[in-house]
Amino acid sequence: MLTEAMKRQFNSAFDVLEAAAGSFTPDQWRDGSAPFNGPCRAVVHVLQCAEFYTCEDKGVFTNLGRKVWELPDEELPSQEQMSHYLAEAREKTSLWIDSIGDEGLGKDVASRGDGDESIGLDRLAYALRHLQHHTGEVCAYQKQCGLEPAPWK
Numbered sequence: 001m002l003t004e005a006m007k008r009q010f011n012s013a014f015d016v017l018e019a020a021a022g023s024f025t026p027d028q029w030r031d032g033s034a035p036f037n038g039p040c041r042a043v044v045h046v047l048q049c050a051e052f053y054t055c056e057d058k059g060v061f062t063n064l065g066r067k068v069w070e071l072p073d074e075e076l077p078s079q080e081q082m083s084h085y086l087a088e089a090r091e092k093t094s095l096w097i098d099s100i101g102d103e104g105l106g107k108d109v110a111s112r113g114d115g116d117e118s119i120g121l122d123r124l125a126y127a128l129r130h131l132q133h134h135t136g137e138v139c140a141y142q143k144q145c146g147l148e149p150a151p152w153k
Contacts, residue, residue: 003100014086014089016032022079026153038073039141046135050092050127085130
């Protein structure tokens with residue numbers, strides 16, 4: 001029951017990110033100011049982190065061949081590629097939440113690969129806050145480009 005509620009919250013956050021990511025022109029997608037130098041890098045970052053929280057494998061941060069900060073603009077993934085990656089991250093997140101289960105929300109689990117312990121609910125809440133925080137940054141890029149921010153869900 002509780003994990004179903006968390007899955008709904010994550011799905012809503014992924015919906016907002018998906019709407020925001022799909023709104024940019026190809027030129028806007030790869031260009032922008034700090035902190036991510038454009039919406040593409042912000043979307044890649046949030047999806048890589050979402051995937052990382054599901055598996056604790058730091059290799060996800062180089063799943064594009066190298067870190068997103070090291071990729072030249074012309075090597076950044078397209079919006080279509082990110083749409084596919086978003087679907088994968090969404091599915092992995094749902095499966096991860098299922099693996100924790102309602103009982104696991106109150107149990108100690110390793111957190112963020114740093115050896116610290118926290119309860120499952122802490123870890124889930126942190127991952128959701130992180131997803132929403134960076135989705136907000138993607139929506140800020142929409143405003144910078146003169147676009148309407150993705151609708152809240």
